[in-house]
Amino acid sequence: DTAVSQTPKYLVTQMGNDKSIKCEQNLGHDTMYWYKQDSKKFLKIMFSYNNKELIINETVPNRFSPKSPDKAHLNLHINSLELGDSAVYFCASSQVGGDYGYTFGSGTRLTVV
Amino acid sequence: GENVEQHPSTLSVQEGDSAVIKCTYSDSASNYFPWYKQELGKRPQLIIDIRSNVGEKKDQRIAVTLNKTAKHFSLHITETQPEDSAVYFCAASGTSYDKVIFGPGTSLSVIP
Numbered sequence: 001d002t003a004v005s006q007t008p009k010y011l012v013t014q015m016g017n018d019k020s021i022k023c024e025q026n027l028g029h030d031t032m033y034w035y036k037q038d039s040k041k042f043l044k045i046m047f048s049y050n051n052k053e054l055i056i057n058e059t060v061p062n063r064f065s066p067k068s069p070d071k072a073h074l075n076l077h078i079n080s081l082e083l084g085d086s087a088v089y090f091c092a093s094s095q096v097g098g099d100y101g102y103t104f105g106s107g108t109r110l111t112v113v
Numbered sequence: 114g115e116n117v118e119q120h121p122s123t124l125s126v127q128e129g130d131s132a133v134i135k136c137t138y139s140d141s142a143s144n145y146f147p148w149y150k151q152e153l154g155k156r157p158q159l160i161i162d163i164r165s166n167v168g169e170k171k172d173q174r175i176a177v178t179l180n181k182t183a184k185h186f187s188l189h190i191t192e193t194q195p196e197d198s199a200v201y202f203c204a205a206s207g208t209s210y211d212k213v214i215f216g217p218g219t220s221l222s223v224i225p
Contacts, residue, residue, distance in 0.1 A: 041200055043157070043215040056212050090156065101147055102213065104156040 006105035023091030032074040037088040115140040119216030132190045136203035143205040
């Protein structure tokens with residue numbers, strides 16, 4: 001029974017396309033996140049939602065738009081994909097903010113060609 | 114904002130030896146310091162964490178130490194095994210809902 005699940009696991013798409021990544025958690029956590037892991041393995045936060053409310057919005061191009069229909073789901077929509085968007089995107093969840101440890105999803109490897 | 118540095122970036126040890134990874138952070142308000150292990154192609158997983166009111170914490174072969182004055186914290190792995198080979202990330206965060214800032218990672222290789 002997967003705690004944090006992301007779909008799809010792999011995504012290969014052409015420049016200029018629009019794509020979405022979905023994330024769901026069944027842990028009952030209040031806070032969900034999107035992190036981007038680049039080719040050098042660096043993990044950088046993009047967004048954070050607490051109980052459907054956006055609380056962290058890092059300096060991310062506005063082509064990236066998160067949506068949280070309820071506290072168990074956090075989706076990421078990306079418009080007009082660029083080569084530099086290629087990375088692994090991790091969803092994560094935690095209880096009461098980041099200082100109780102994250103549970104990460106399995107990641108979505110996005111390749112823009 | 115918070116900045117977390119991590120050293121070394123790569124570390125090779127013989128099986129059975131100890132491994133130490135060191136991190137520094139910049140924001141004195143940070144009070145939670147987790148460590149994550151990421152095996153190749155897998156998700157990062159929390160392996161141990163420490164809060165600012167504690168100086169040391171141990172869980173079997175892994176231990177973490179924190180020096181708040183110097184803003185340093187370290188991960189110690191004893192009796193290393195090949196399955197310890199992975200990328201290890203230290204991280205720091207402040208108040209609730211504050212973002213967790215990750216260090217750049219240390220790639221640990223344990224040679225049988």
